[in-house]
Amino acid sequence: MSVAKDQSAALDRKKLLGDPIMMTTIVVLIALLTLFILYPLAILLVDSFITDSGPSLAVFDRIFQMGSFTTAITNTLAVGFLVGICSALVGLLFAYVEEYVQLKTKFMRGLFALVSMLPVVSPPFVLSLSIIMLFGKAGIITRYVLGIYDNNVYGFWGIFIVQTLTFFPVCYMMLKGLLRNIDPSLEEASRDMGASRWKVFTSVTLPLIAPGLGNAFLVTFIESIADFANPMIIGGSYDTLATTIYLQITGAYDKQGAAAMAVVLLCITLAMFAVQKYVLEAKSTATLSGKASRARMLTTDNSVRIPLTLLCSVCAIFVVAMYICVPFGALFKTWGYDFTLTGKWFAQVFTKYHGLQAFGDSFLLSLIAAPITALLSMVISYLVVKRDFHGRGFIEAVSMLAMAVPGTVLGVGYIRGFSGGLFHTGLLQGIYGTSAILIIVFVVRSLPTGTRSGISALRQIDKSIEESAYDMGADSFTVFRTVTLPLIKESFLSGLVTAFVRSITAISAIILLVTPSTYLITVQINEFAEKGNYGIACAFATILIMITYGAVLIMNAVIRRFGTSRATKADKEAAEAIGTDYVESGQVEEL
Amino acid sequence: MAKEKKGVRLDHISKIYQDPKTKKDFYAVHDVSLDIAPGEFVTLLGPSGCGKTTILRMIAGFESPNEGEIYLGGEPINELTPNKRDTAMVFQSYALLPHYNIFDNVAYGLKLRKVPKDEIAKKVTNILHLVGLDGMEDRMTNQLSGGQQQRVALARALVLEPGVLLFDEPLSNLDAKLRVDMRNEIRRIQQEAGITAVYVTHDQSEAMALSDNIIIMKKGVVQQMGDPLTVYYEPANEFVADFIGESNFLRGTLAEKDGHHGQATIEGNPVDVSNVGHLNVGDDVTLVLRPEAAALADEGVLPCTVTLSRFMGNYHNYQVKVGDTLVKITDFNPKNHKIYDVGDEAFVAFGPEDVHVL
Numbered sequence: 001m002s003v004a005k006d007q008s009a010a011l012d013r014k015k016l017l018g019d020p021i022m023m024t025t026i027v028v029l030i031a032l033l034t035l036f037i038l039y040p041l042a043i044l045l046v047d048s049f050i051t052d053s054g055p056s057l058a059v060f061d062r063i064f065q066m067g068s069f070t071t072a073i074t075n076t077l078a079v080g081f082l083v084g085i086c087s088a089l090v091g092l093l094f095a096y097v098e099e100y101v102q103l104k105t106k107f108m109r110g111l112f113a114l115v116s117m118l119p120v121v122s123p124p125f126v127l128s129l130s131i132i133m134l135f136g137k138a139g140i141i142t143r144y145v146l147g148i149y150d151n152n153v154y155g156f157w158g159i160f161i162v163q164t165l166t167f168f169p170v171c172y173m174m175l176k177g178l179l180r181n182i183d184p185s186l187e188e189a190s191r192d193m194g195a196s197r198w199k200v201f202t203s204v205t206l207p208l209i210a211p212g213l214g215n216a217f218l219v220t221f222i223e224s225i226a227d228f229a230n231p232m233i234i235g236g237s238y239d240t241l242a243t244t245i246y247l248q249i250t251g252a253y254d255k256q257g258a259a260a261m262a263v264v265l266l267c268i269t270l271a272m273f274a275v276q277k278y279v280l281e282a283k284s285t286a287t288l289s290g291k292a293s294r295a296r297m298l299t300t301d302n303s304v305r306i307p308l309t310l311l312c313s314v315c316a317i318f319v320v321a322m323y324i325c326v327p328f329g330a331l332f333k334t335w336g337y338d339f340t341l342t343g344k345w346f347a348q349v350f351t352k353y354h355g356l357q358a359f360g361d362s363f364l365l366s367l368i369a370a371p372i373t374a375l376l377s378m379v380i381s382y383l384v385v386k387r388d389f390h391g392r393g394f395i396e397a398v399s400m401l402a403m404a405v406p407g408t409v410l411g412v413g414y415i416r417g418f419s420g421g422l423f424h425t426g427l428l429q430g431i432y433g434t435s436a437i438l439i440i441v442f443v444v445r446s447l448p449t450g451t452r453s454g455i456s457a458l459r460q461i462d463k464s465i466e467e468s469a470y471d472m473g474a475d476s477f478t479v480f481r482t483v484t485l486p487l488i489k490e491s492f493l494s495g496l497v498t499a500f501v502r503s504i505t506a507i508s509a510i511i512l513l514v515t516p517s518t519y520l521i522t523v524q525i526n527e528f529a530e531k532g533n534y535g536i537a538c539a540f541a542t543i544l545i546m547i548t549y550g551a552v553l554i555m556n557a558v559i560r561r562f563g564t565s566r567a568t569k570a571d572k573e574a575a576e577a578i579g580t581d582y583v584e585s586g587q588v589e590e591l
Numbered sequence: 592m593a594k595e596k597k598g599v600r601l602d603h604i605s606k607i608y609q610d611p612k613t614k615k616d617f618y619a620v621h622d623v624s625l626d627i628a629p630g631e632f633v634t635l636l637g638p639s640g641c642g643k644t645t646i647l648r649m650i651a652g653f654e655s656p657n658e659g660e661i662y663l664g665g666e667p668i669n670e671l672t673p674n675k676r677d678t679a680m681v682f683q684s685y686a687l688l689p690h691y692n693i694f695d696n697v698a699y700g701l702k703l704r705k706v707p708k709d710e711i712a713k714k715v716t717n718i719l720h721l722v723g724l725d726g727m728e729d730r731m732t733n734q735l736s737g738g739q740q741q742r743v744a745l746a747r748a749l750v751l752e753p754g755v756l757l758f759d760e761p762l763s764n765l766d767a768k769l770r771v772d773m774r775n776e777i778r779r780i781q782q783e784a785g786i787t788a789v790y791v792t793h794d795q796s797e798a799m800a801l802s803d804n805i806i807i808m809k810k811g812v813v814q815q816m817g818d819p820l821t822v823y824y825e826p827a828n829e830f831v832a833d834f835i836g837e838s839n840f841l842r843g844t845l846a847e848k849d850g851h852h853g854q855a856t857i858e859g860n861p862v863d864v865s866n867v868g869h870l871n872v873g874d875d876v877t878l879v880l881r882p883e884a885a886a887l888a889d890e891g892v893l894p895c896t897v898t899l900s901r902f903m904g905n906y907h908n909y910q911v912k913v914g915d916t917l918v919k920i921t922d923f924n925p926k927n928h929k930i931y932d933v934g935d936e937a938f939v940a941f942g943p944e945d946v947h948v949l
Contacts, residue, residue, distance in 0.1 A: 007655075007657050007658060008607070008654075008655045008657040009655075011655035011656070012655050014670045015652070015655065015670065015671075015672045018670070018671070018675070462684050464682040464683070464684050464686035465684075465687075465688060465689070467651075467673070467680075467682070467686065468682055468686035470653075470672075470674050471651055471653075471673050471676075471679060471680045472699055472700035472703065472747070472748075473674045473700050473703045473751070475674050478703065482688075482699075487689065487690060
């Protein structure tokens with residue numbers, strides 16, 4: 001049959017060549033993905049294995065000799081493990097309460113919506129700022145409520161609390177979807193056979209979502225490991241892998257060592273990503289196929305309702321309070337000592353600290369990156385879901401791979417890969433140190449989430465709709481323009497805003513690549529927080545949150561205004577799927 | 592009305608797929624050669640997985656054949672992409688463009704062909720009249736019933752005046768009554784438009800009602816090709832006999848032969864048969880006996896015991912045992928016939944022309 005197979009392959013190739021736009025798109029995409037995702041990672045491997053005297057493990061030997069590096073590995077894994085467990089549990093609590101317990105007040109429902117919204121609009125390190133302001137040496141709670149004057153929030157517990165609070169909403173959104181898909185009659189059957197509510201939870205609900213819980217744990221684990229901003233601000237002397245790599249470059253100027261460390265970090269996240277993607281993700285959806293046959297009876301039993309909602313409220317209010325801290329941090333004269341309101345921090349942002357330029361640069365670069373990302377991710381999802389060609393697997397794998405690459409690793413890869421040009425030949429060296437490379441990093445960092453939401457949106461669209469257009473005489477480009485894109489415009493719009501928000505709040509890869517002449521908001525916040533100048537940091541962060549929140553508001557308004565009039569069931573489901581995925585993809589994992 | 596009726600010819604077409612589980616290659620379509628005349632209505636009929644839809648998708652260009660060449664109106668089209676082929680397909684799920692109204696759905700292909708605006712309007716109005724959707728131009732697709740959506744899908748394909756119209760189980764999402772109405776409509780419109788049509792279905796009554804010719808497939812291989820009468824009364828093999836209508840298979844040997852006539856021995860009983868020219872005395876024979884072609888009587892060819900007797904309204908249903916062979920008999924309009932009960936001894940009665948010899 002091999003000869004016969006060749007004919008079909010040859011015909012498919014010819015058909016592809018007869019479609020020049022499609023062909024060009026594929027070639028350009030593969031080139032871009034190779035150049036800006038695979039190549040920087042490959043160069044890290046090359047750099048760390050090949051020394052002046054040929055291939056050797058000398059660099060790895062050297063970095064594993066460093067006590068600070070091995071400590072960083074243990075630190076990172078310890079924090080990540082604990083954060084993963086706690087985030088999954090808190091996420092489960094929230095998801096369970098939302099799906100199983102009757103929430104009586106509008107206030108409670110609002111609180112839940114707010115919690116799921118926050119990770120979308122929040123810059124990654126905001127909670128670190130506020131925990132310092134609440135529990136630090138001059139913290140309101142530690143100093144004025146508890147009367148402790150020398151509390152040290154920096155270190156393991158600081159990172160742990162901040163990361164848990166930052167990441168649990170992601171778990172909450174993931175688990176909510178799973179719990180919703182459990183057929184209530186399973187639990188009712190078990191209850192009917194005499195199980196107590198607790199027994200139902202442990203013997204039916206929990207086993208059913210166990211793979212999903214594992215999935216949530218690993219996703220958070222990966223995010224925690226890859227997190228740069230929080231350990232940077234609140235870690236103190238407690239270094240994690242991401243910060244160690246950063247210091248290795250900016251402090252020790254040891255780029256080769258940093259490259260090797262980045263390889264180690266990459267291996268850890270890739271391994272977990274592989275487990276998460278291929279073992280748990282498949283299992284977590286396989287066990288819960290199909291939809292709930294009807295709505296679940298929500299618990300009104302006060303002995304369950306009151307403690308659970310109380311617990312959630314405390315958590316939620318705590319998180320919200322931490323966010324509220326930030327604008328006040330920018331409004332008080334001296335946090336912790338002088339609580340008179342002042343506009344001086346906001347004023348100083350613009351008069352002394354290049355505020356206008358920073359916002360201008362960040363805004364402009366993100367504004368350029370967002371449409372590129374949104375369009376690219378839609379094109380990639382279209383190709384992956386709807387077309388069959390050689391290289392499809394490659395495109396899908398590489399754009400998903402970017403999800404498992406921590407920003408710090410990518411940053412080091414770009415330094416090694418482009419500062420001396422391609423393979424240190426000077427080719428393409430021109431883009432290093434320019435705004436172009438920052439835009440490229442923004443795009444690469446947001447591409448996986450955009451692609452993932454695009455893929456799930458496109459999977460909802462019957463393949464034959466596009467085939468029918470193709471059959472009626474439209475070429476690939478026309479099909480994409482007149483059919484695919486209009487059908488997924490919500491997903492496209494939310495991809496646009498998500499990419500914008502992610503870009504404008506990005507820091508981990510950017511901080512390694514930004515030049516002194518470019519001011520970015522996140523880099524400024526990091527700098528002032530490092531210096532302990534919280535007033536300025538908070539002022540920057542407040543304005544940043546306002547920008548991102550504004551972007552999300554505009555997007556929602558646009559979707560409502562131009563949202564389609566299609567109201568078939570499938571479409572509604574698609575819209576819902578996009579909606580949840582939007583929040584999921586907006587998870588602001590600042591890897 | 593079609594610009595030009597085009598015939599479709601498949602020349603030794605094969606398609607190989609890989610089993611996703613076992614990773615083994617298998618033939619989804621194996622060495623299929625067909626010649627469909629211009630203006631003909633041909634149905635590909637078979638159980639799911641028999642390769643009928645694959646053939647349709649190869650004609651449309653969504654799949655590429657591993658072996659062989661496909662011709663449309665005499666031209667080889669293997670290398671053409673679907674948008675360059677003079678085919679139009681009606682999809683099982685209708686595949687209407689949900690963000691367009693009815694007019695824009697039907698006009699979509701015409702716009703791509705840069706037909707002038709006023710001409711598009713005229714053509715769309717005409718075709719919507721043909722399918723009975725006058726005045727529905729501004730509706731959105733989700734405001735239509737299943738049958739109406741089906742008509743839009745048909746209009747959208749017809750308006751392009753394609754060389755060949757392809758149908759992929761277009762009626763399977765409709766309820767039973769609508770299905771009967773729509774299949775009559777499709778036949779009427781195809782005849783009026785005089786367009787070549789290839790229709791895929793697993794529903795034998797649809798195939799019977801619609802087609803000039805029926806192609807019966809099993810596991811990627813064509814079993815029989817012929818008009819509805821031929822495939823029903825002269826099935827090529829047991830699969831065809833069983834797939835189209837109901838059949839009893841009476842197995843035995845050929846005892847005597849005189850030209851085309853002969854005598855077979857079934858469960859020890861002599862049975863006169865005709866059309867045995869292709870067999871020799873002593874050969875195994877299988878007689879295909881349709882349940883409605885046999886009668887239950889006090890005298891007849893094969894002695895039997897009644898094992899099931901059910902009155903069904905417009906017919907009476909029997910199952911009888913002839914030796915070890917189970918035979919189904921359908922008695923239409925049984926009102927004035929003798930009714931046999933379970934356990935009764937009787938005979939299965941039929942003439943030599945009532946059975947088909949395999």
